[in-house]
Amino acid sequence: MPNTKVTSQDVARAAGVSQPTVSRVFTPGVKVSAALEDKVKTAARELGYRPNTLARSLITGQSMTIGLIVAYLDNPFYTEALEKLSKTLKERGYNIMIFMAANHASDVDGVVHDLLDHQVDGIILASVSASSALTERLLEEAVPLILFNRGHSDKTLSSVTSANHAGGKKVAEFLVAGGHERIAHISGWQGASTGFDRCEGLKEGLADHGLTPHAIVDGLFSREAAAAAARGLFSGGPAPDAIFVGNDHMAFAVIEVLRNELGLEPGKDVSIVGYDDVAMSAWSTFELTTVRQPANRMVDAVVEQLIAQIEGNAPDARHIEIDGPLIIRGSARIPKGWSA
Amino acid sequence: MPNTKVTSQDVARAAGVSQPTVSRVFTPGVKVSAALEDKVKTAARELGYRPNTLARSLITGQSMTIGLIVAYLDNPFYTEALEKLSKTLKERGYNIMIFMAANHASDVDGVVHDLLDHQVDGIILASVSASSALTERLLEEAVPLILFNRGHSDKTLSSVTSANHAGGKKVAEFLVAGGHERIAHISGWQGASTGFDRCEGLKEGLADHGLTPHAIVDGLFSREAAAAAARGLFSGGPAPDAIFVGNDHMAFAVIEVLRNELGLEPGKDVSIVGYDDVAMSAWSTFELTTVRQPANRMVDAVVEQLIAQIEGNAPDARHIEIDGPLIIRGSARIPKGWSA
DNA sequence: ATCACCCTTGAATACGTATTCAACCCTATT
DNA sequence: AATAGGGTTGAATACGTATTCAAGGGTGAT
Numbered sequence: 011m012p013n014t015k016v017t018s019q020d021v022a023r024a025a026g027v028s029q030p031t032v033s034r035v036f037t038p039g040v041k042v043s044a045a046l047e048d049k050v051k052t053a054a055r056e057l058g059y060r061p062n063t064l065a066r067s068l069i070t071g072q073s074m075t076i077g078l079i080v081a082y083l084d085n086p087f088y089t090e091a092l093e094k095l096s097k098t099l100k101e102r103g104y105n106i107m108i109f110m111a112a113n114h115a116s117d118v119d120g121v122v123h124d125l126l127d128h129q130v131d132g133i134i135l136a137s138v139s140a141s142s143a144l145t146e147r148l149l150e151e152a153v154p155l156i157l158f159n160r161g162h163s164d165k166t167l168s169s170v171t172s173a174n175h176a177g178g179k180k181v182a183e184f185l186v187a188g189g190h191e192r193i194a195h196i197s198g199w200q201g202a203s204t205g206f207d208r209c210e211g212l213k214e215g216l217a218d219h220g221l222t223p224h225a226i227v228d229g230l231f232s233r234e235a236a237a238a239a240a241r242g243l244f245s246g247g248p249a250p251d252a253i254f255v256g257n258d259h260m261a262f263a264v265i266e267v268l269r270n271e272l273g274l275e276p277g278k279d280v281s282i283v284g285y286d287d288v289a290m291s292a293w294s295t296f297e298l299t300t301v302r303q304p305a306n307r308m309v310d311a312v313v314e315q316l317i318a319q320i321e322g323n324a325p326d327a328r329h330i331e332i333d334g335p336l337i338i339r340g341s342a343r344i345p346k347g348w349s350a
Numbered sequence: 351m352p353n354t355k356v357t358s359q360d361v362a363r364a365a366g367v368s369q370p371t372v373s374r375v376f377t378p379g380v381k382v383s384a385a386l387e388d389k390v391k392t393a394a395r396e397l398g399y400r401p402n403t404l405a406r407s408l409i410t411g412q413s414m415t416i417g418l419i420v421a422y423l424d425n426p427f428y429t430e431a432l433e434k435l436s437k438t439l440k441e442r443g444y445n446i447m448i449f450m451a452a453n454h455a456s457d458v459d460g461v462v463h464d465l466l467d468h469q470v471d472g473i474i475l476a477s478v479s480a481s482s483a484l485t486e487r488l489l490e491e492a493v494p495l496i497l498f499n500r501g502h503s504d505k506t507l508s509s510v511t512s513a514n515h516a517g518g519k520k521v522a523e524f525l526v527a528g529g530h531e532r533i534a535h536i537s538g539w540q541g542a543s544t545g546f547d548r549c550e551g552l553k554e555g556l557a558d559h560g561l562t563p564h565a566i567v568d569g570l571f572s573r574e575a576a577a578a579a580a581r582g583l584f585s586g587g588p589a590p591d592a593i594f595v596g597n598d599h600m601a602f603a604v605i606e607v608l609r610n611e612l613g614l615e616p617g618k619d620v621s622i623v624g625y626d627d628v629a630m631s632a633w634s635t636f637e638l639t640t641v642r643q644p645a646n647r648m649v650d651a652v653v654e655q656l657i658a659q660i661e662g663n664a665p666d667a668r669h670i671e672i673d674g675p676l677i678i679r680g681s682a683r684i685p686k687g688w689s690a
Numbered sequence: 691a692t693c694a695c696c697c698t699t700g701a702a703t704a705c706g707t708a709t710t711c712a713a714c715c716c717t718a719t720t
Numbered sequence: 721a722a723t724a725g726g727g728t729t730g731a732a733t734a735c736g737t738a739t740t741c742a743a744g745g746g747t748g749a750t
Contacts, residue, residue, distance in 0.1 A: 061467065062469065062735090089424065105468065108448045147398075150398070266635050358706070359707095369707080369730090371730075373707060401706085402705090
């Protein structure tokens with residue numbers, strides 16, 4: 011019947027061995043004779059001993075903890091990613107210390123310092139960016155940092171994104187093939203590579219067919235801004251016949267404005283295309299045609315690269331782009347010859 | 351220009367003081383002469399020194415870290431709570447170590463042990479329950495644990511929930527006042543107090559008017575199960591004229607089945623009421639009448655109680671219930687005299 | 691039978707900080 | 721002027737574990 015804190019010393023005393031022997035039993039990859047191992051393990055079980063991770067980390071220099079900073083948790087894409095990230099890192103033996111951050115660089119910097127104080131082995135920045143002062147500091151500390159779904163001008167930072175530029179281009183091809191002539195774009199925040207690259211891809215894809223966007227409005231990754239932008243597009247002047255929205259989260263708001271305020275039915279009166287393919291996009295209410303960001307593969311890539319950098323197998327930064335298909339549903343007119 | 355790890359020893363050497371003095375400068379509430387404090391702080395700044403939290407925790411026994419275990423992250427209510435929780439705990443100086451768990455007791459137990467190994471100061475279980483073996487262990491370790499949005503038969507555990515029983519009763523009053531006669535319930539998982547209490551409240555509220563539920567089906571907090579249950583309620587036999595759904599997350603699935611499969615419009619052909627009042631409930635697509643769970647106040651209560659237990663100010667467990675209003679929107683017929 | 695060698699184990703130490711305790715100086719009081 | 725007292729500081733130690741190093745014991749070969 012154990013009471014308070016039981017240490018490796020206590021187990022050693024109970025098993026009649028030394029403290030280092032107890033430590034060796036609980037350290038994978040270290041040999042101990044079967045007889046002693048058995049004695050130690052039974053003693054440990056009876057006392058309810060479990061190694062103190064803090065003390066272990068202090069001496070090994072490995073906390074087996076990854077810092078995760080995330081914004082935009084109202085966008086379900088990040089919720090799905092977080093869930094997968096948690097599972098994958100746990101399988102690799104790592105724990106997650108999580109922080110929500112506003113998207114101001116100053117806020118992020120402060121949080122990163124908190125994480126560094128906790129001796130995290132690596133840091134994942136999901137949908138937020140880092141200041142250059144910060145990345146400098148990280149290089150000094152030799153703590154790997156990787157960006158998830160966000161690029162960075164500083165190429166010494168690793169990042170994992172979907173093929174945003176190619177994705178935007180795919181949407182252009184699809185909408186042009188569908189015979190649309192006034193293709194508008196409610197973009198993601200242009201201050202983020204994610205929003206910017208998708209927009210550039212769309213423009214390039216349209217240009218290939220001698221077209222230009224009917225209109226471009228920054229939706230700032232916000233439902234409210236996107237809804238306002240949608241209203242603006244249909245008030246005065248020629249209306250668009252298709253809208254590419256910078257992510258699904260905003261696209262849902264746009265669909266609601268069209269359907270419930272303007273009386274326009276997506277897929278019939280106007281075509282809507284999103285980006286992400288979150289679970290909600292498949293709901294019968296939305297049936298959203300969208301570019302899939304393969305969250306699973308993106309998470310796998312993030313974990314793989316981050317651990318490689320932590321273990322020193324890949325000290326050089328990499329910029330990984332993961333391609334995703336266009337998922338065709340009912341929210342946009344389907345060109346002849348394309349299958350849903 | 352700092353390079354690798356800089357310790358309090360390095361700062362002490364640079365400032366010409368002893369290591370304990372450096373420690374004192376960085377320990378709030380300890381007096382050091384202004385002259386030395388200044389020397390230490392400038393030396394620390396120049397070297398880029400920050401205290402190692404691990405070493406500090408090892409000696410103080412306070413990790414300033416809270417373990418958070420959460421399931422059902424696809425339900426946005428928990429996302430909203432997580433966001434608020436993160437901010438509130440950070441304001442109080444605590445960090446979060448987060449784990450996703452399947453809802454099996456064995457899974458939860460394993461994760462809790464991981465957390466204990468990390469010397470967390472307290473544990474929050476959001477929407478998962480704990481085995482009795484586990485709670486015993488926690489009492490021995492003297493680590494406070496609190497349940498968020500879930501009750502427990504073991505009354506030695508603190509918990510914060512909304513007033514689920516009263517909430518279910520409110521829905522009954524509302525639907526009866528609206529003149530509904532065949533009130534069905536697609537409940538939350540009956541293995542969870544949250545699902546069970548809301549159901550009991552509904553039944554009691556109906557009984558007050560001499561009514562019984564038209565049907566009760568367990569929706570298991572799952573969209574798929576809820577959708578199947580909705581189809582079942584309208585296939586053969588008299589159809590319900592109102593459905594109380596155990597949470598908003600399931601209610602959205604039910605609304606979709608009604609509207610897009612059965613051609614029934616919520617609020618006109620049949621009344622739908624949910625529970626939670628997540629942000630999505632206010633979307634124009636759903637206009638869901640629902641019982642609000644005040645996530646902010648619930649989170650505040652969780653943090654307050656947990657920290658009280660950690661600091662020993664409130665060693666006794668408490669079961670806090672927070673009342674929330676019925677938010678009337680368009681998905682259910684509004685009784686005469688009730689205002690939206 | 692002796693020696694070399696490897697494998698197992700315990701003693702000592704390190705990780706980076708907070709805290710106890712004794713020494714010290716400075717001030718104020720008689 | 722001498723002493724008591726309070727407030728600062730440094731030396732030593734503790735937190736719980738992993739790791740280095742030396743000692744010990746056993747096995748094999750000559």
